[in-house]
Amino acid sequence: MYRILRKENISDVTKMVIVEAPHIARSAKPGQFVIVISHEKGERVPLTIADFDREAGTITIIFQEIGKSTIEMGRLEVGDSFMTIAGPLGHATEIKNYGKVICVGGGVGIAPVFPIARALKEAGNEVISVIGARNKELLLWEDRMAEVSDQLIVTTDDGSAGRKCLVTEPIRELLEADPGGFARVWAIGPAIMMKFVSYTTKPFEVPTTVSLNTIMVDGTGMCGGCRVLMADGRAKFVCVDGPEFEGHDVDWDSLLSRMTYYHNEEQTAVQHLHGKDHKCRLDKAVEEGVR
Amino acid sequence: MSALTKKERMAIPRKPMPVQEPEARVLNFEEVATGYTPEMAQEEAERCLQCKDPKCSQQCPVQVDIPQFIAAVRDGDMAEAVSILKGKNNLPAICGRVCPQEVQCESGCILGIKGKPVAIGRLERFVGDYELSHKTLAMTRAASTGRKVAVVGSGPAGLACAVDLGRLGHDVTIFEALHLPGGVLAYGIPEFRLPKDVIGNEIKSAAEALDIKIRRDHVIGNTLTIDELLEEFDAVFLGTGAGLPVFLNIPGVNLNGVMSANELLTRVNLMKGYRFPAYDTPVKVGRNVAVIGAGNVAMDAVRCVRRLQAIRAGEDGDAGEVHVVYRRSADEVPARREEVHHAAEEGVIFDFLTNPVAILGDESGAVRALQCVRMELGEPDASGRRRPVAIEGSDFELEVDQVIFALGTNPNPLVFSNADDLKRNKRGTVEASDESGLTTKPGVWAGGDVVTGAATVISAMGAGKRAAADIHEYLCGLN
Numbered sequence: 001m002y003r004i005l006r007k008e009n010i011s012d013v014t015k016m017v018i019v020e021a022p023h024i025a026r027s028a029k030p031g032q033f034v035i036v037i038s039h040e041k042g043e044r045v046p047l048t049i050a051d052f053d054r055e056a057g058t059i060t061i062i063f064q065e066i067g068k069s070t071i072e073m074g075r076l077e078v079g080d081s082f083m084t085i086a087g088p089l090g091h092a093t094e095i096k097n098y099g100k101v102i103c104v105g106g107g108v109g110i111a112p113v114f115p116i117a118r119a120l121k122e123a124g125n126e127v128i129s130v131i132g133a134r135n136k137e138l139l140l141w142e143d144r145m146a147e148v149s150d151q152l153i154v155t156t157d158d159g160s161a162g163r164k165c166l167v168t169e170p171i172r173e174l175l176e177a178d179p180g181g182f183a184r185v186w187a188i189g190p191a192i193m194m195k196f197v198s199y200t201t202k203p204f205e206v207p208t209t210v211s212l213n214t215i216m217v218d219g220t221g222m223c224g225g226c227r228v229l230m231a232d233g234r235a236k237f238v239c240v241d242g243p244e245f246e247g248h249d250v251d252w253d254s255l256l257s258r259m260t261y262y263h264n265e266e267q268t269a270v271q272h273l274h275g276k277d278h279k280c281r282l283d284k285a286v287e288e289g290v291r
Numbered sequence: 292m293s294a295l296t297k298k299e300r301m302a303i304p305r306k307p308m309p310v311q312e313p314e315a316r317v318l319n320f321e322e323v324a325t326g327y328t329p330e331m332a333q334e335e336a337e338r339c340l341q342c343k344d345p346k347c348s349q350q351c352p353v354q355v356d357i358p359q360f361i362a363a364v365r366d367g368d369m370a371e372a373v374s375i376l377k378g379k380n381n382l383p384a385i386c387g388r389v390c391p392q393e394v395q396c397e398s399g400c401i402l403g404i405k406g407k408p409v410a411i412g413r414l415e416r417f418v419g420d421y422e423l424s425h426k427t428l429a430m431t432r433a434a435s436t437g438r439k440v441a442v443v444g445s446g447p448a449g450l451a452c453a454v455d456l457g458r459l460g461h462d463v464t465i466f467e468a469l470h471l472p473g474g475v476l477a478y479g480i481p482e483f484r485l486p487k488d489v490i491g492n493e494i495k496s497a498a499e500a501l502d503i504k505i506r507r508d509h510v511i512g513n514t515l516t517i518d519e520l521l522e523e524f525d526a527v528f529l530g531t532g533a534g535l536p537v538f539l540n541i542p543g544v545n546l547n548g549v550m551s552a553n554e555l556l557t558r559v560n561l562m563k564g565y566r567f568p569a570y571d572t573p574v575k576v577g578r579n580v581a582v583i584g585a586g587n588v589a590m591d592a593v594r595c596v597r598r599l600q601a602i603r604a605g606e607d608g609d610a611g612e613v614h615v616v617y618r619r620s621a622d623e624v625p626a627r628r629e630e631v632h633h634a635a636e637e638g639v640i641f642d643f644l645t646n647p648v649a650i651l652g653d654e655s656g657a658v659r660a661l662q663c664v665r666m667e668l669g670e671p672d673a674s675g676r677r678r679p680v681a682i683e684g685s686d687f688e689l690e691v692d693q694v695i696f697a698l699g700t701n702p703n704p705l706v707f708s709n710a711d712d713l714k715r716n717k718r719g720t721v722e723a724s725d726e727s728g729l730t731t732k733p734g735v736w737a738g739g740d741v742v743t744g745a746a747t748v749i750s751a752m753g754a755g756k757r758a759a760a761d762i763h764e765y766l767c768g769l770n
Contacts, residue, residue, distance in 0.1 A: 023509065023514055023515075024514065027514055027515065032513075037470055041563070041569065041570045041571055042571050043571040043572045044470075044562070069571055083470070084470040084507070086468065086470065086507075086508035086510060087508075087513065088510075088513055089513060090513075217562065217572070218468075218478070218557055220468045220469070220510055220534070220705060221534060221703045222478070222535070222536070222553050222703065223536070223551060223553050223554035223557045223558075224535075224538065224550070224551040224554055225550060225551075225554045227545065229545040240704055251545075257547060258547060261547045261548075261575070265567065265568075265575065266573075268567075268568055268573075269567075269573065272568035
């Protein structure tokens with residue numbers, strides 16, 4: 001059904017897969033996402049589309065193994081299939097010639113910012129990209145980002161690659177060096193990073209688009225689990241109103257708090273996975289012993 | 292048995308439906324009502340007076356020939372009963388379970404004037420189940436017309452439309468956004484009211500017999516636009532329902548522990564969250580929970596909560612509380628009586644004439660309490676119901692750690708992306724003819740909740756069938 005044609009281990013915990021999904025590839029646009037279910041008992045996991053190839057009928061997804069579902073996704077190999085991929089979902093990024101823009105990617109967020117940077121470059125923008133991660137191992141697609149950017153700045157928290165700083169530091173420097181020169185900023189990465197990128201750009205009054213990845217079940221506007229509060233008190237649904245929002249309008253504290261809601265259950269699920277593994281190995285040992 | 296007098300028939304008491312006892316059923320998600328045996332069904336069928344001018348059929352949105360199918364049950368000819376019932380309703384096992392019979396067919400039954408109406412819904416369910424296990428009726432397809440129809444949404448409206456068009460020989464493809472077909476039947480209605488096997492089997496047998504293709508994971512509006520569908524298909528039917536949940540505009544709606552009934556029900560039903568961690572989707576249920584609203588969706592939510600609380604507590608533990616918070620009185624409750632009765636038996640607490648005004652949180656951002664105000668009924672409002680008015684100074688806090696909104700839904704906006712020529716009303720519903728379902732966009736019909744706003748399964752099916760008839764006429768006129 002949704003067969004994996006290629007797989008790449010970007011780091012120990014970051015995996016990239018290219019999957020057969022012609023109906024999605026033909027309509028996917030930068031900024032959109034898909035919902036992936038690995039198997040019959042799996043969760044519906046929203047993941048941003050990192051790339052797509054209309055002719056080959058494939059899409060690229062990149063994910064970090066954090067919870068049970070993503071760990072299981074990471075175990076699938078070339079030739080295996082996902083049970084479901086639905087999409088593309090959400091609104092596409094509004095691509096036009098804005099002038100001079102900054103594209104920010106943090107960790108696995110570098111992957112979905114790539115097609116946006118590429119499209120912005122193709123639309124005639126001057127693209128300056130800032131990508132960062134905790135360490136060198138968690139960085140990805142430096143070469144691809146460099147290809148579509150007029151300038152690429154790399155940062156790591158520990159200094160193992162690029163500058164030793166957070167992404168916000170070079171962003172502030174860029175904005176200070178050319179006040180009024182930047183038309184827009186895109187930032188995709190962990191919520192906490194997007195929050196601080198938004199705080200950094202706010203005093204310069206540069207519109208800042210963020211792509212939110214909240215708790216979500218169906219992804220089609222039905223459950224309301226993905227709702228996010230705007231600073232003016234209005235609630236929006238990430239799946240049908242987003243996933244992109246103006247970062248200066250987001251109530252970040254409420255968003256960060258809501259994202260912790262299922263933490264205990266996520267841990268239970270991971271323990272369950274490891275527990276099951278344990279039993280599996282035990283079963284195997286018993287079988288082998290019988291033989 | 293068949294020669295009873297009218298008086299004798301009227302003297303037969305209405306056959307009760309066997310049910311799981313409340314203490315047992317709160318510990319599982321299995322069906323509450325376990326169904327008639329053939330003997331029970333025949334005894335109940337004996338009560339029917341076989342009226343010459345049957346009001347029951349007139350009260351049925353799809354006009355099932357009710358006295359005829361009941362006569363067949365009475366005579367023990369179940370295959371004949373199936374054939375009569377399915378002549379009008381292709382999903383009897385589903386409708387027999389979820390239709391509000393008391394306000395439809397059964398409200399027209401003459402026996403109901405002095406006593407209790409014939410249990411038409413239970414008999415329908417019996418016949419539907421009989422067919423699922425006995426397969427007496429091969430659904431037949433007319434010769435292929437070569438015409439292609441896209442049906443968007445696999446809920447009650449879409450299924451009814453697809454099946455009728457399939458029988459007429461058209462080539463039907465259903466597009467479903469989720470990974471399982473059934474729409475609200477799959478994600479919204481709990482297993483204890485409508486088992487997933489019943490939906491799955493009823494859809495599967497129809498799709499196989501009529502060669503209806505179901506393309507899952509297709510979000511129309513995004514994966515394909517309506518215009519793209521019109522390039523490939525001769526006609527399009529929109530039965531996308533009303534899925535977008537409504538939240539009250541009160542302080543605290545974004546606190547941890549606030550969710551829509553749809554989210555709870557989707558986690559529980561579609562994703563089998565009640566079996567977490569064997570299934571991966573978690574569902575969280577508070578120690579003390581408030582469900583706001585008193586419609587059927589609220590009853591489904593509150594009864595799911597009750598079960599999850601009881602299962603967590605075990606047989607002797609303290610399960611906690613779950614409240615239905617409703618601003619009007621018990622007389623105005625929109626949910627089916629039977630569901631309210633079942634919920635009360637299961638230990639649900641009803642707080643009538645109570646209006647929530649704010650959700651209060653603790654320092655961690657989690658729900659701590661629901662602030663409410665007591666109401667009294669004033670003069671009738673536009674809906675004809677007496678308007679609830681707040682009693683001044685009656686504020687109080689209901690101590691809960693979870694708040695679930697069950698206040699209705701609006702049509703999902705996704706399907707309308709890139710379809711500006713599809714006219715919509717102020718409430719966001721599609722403008723379509725009542726009789727034919729035809730919209731303002733050529734080649735496009737619509738029916739069910741996407742047109743009417745949230746309503747019942749059978750009314751959506753009725754709309755799907757009316758649209759199918761009109762689409763058929765349209766397709767026959769094409770060269």
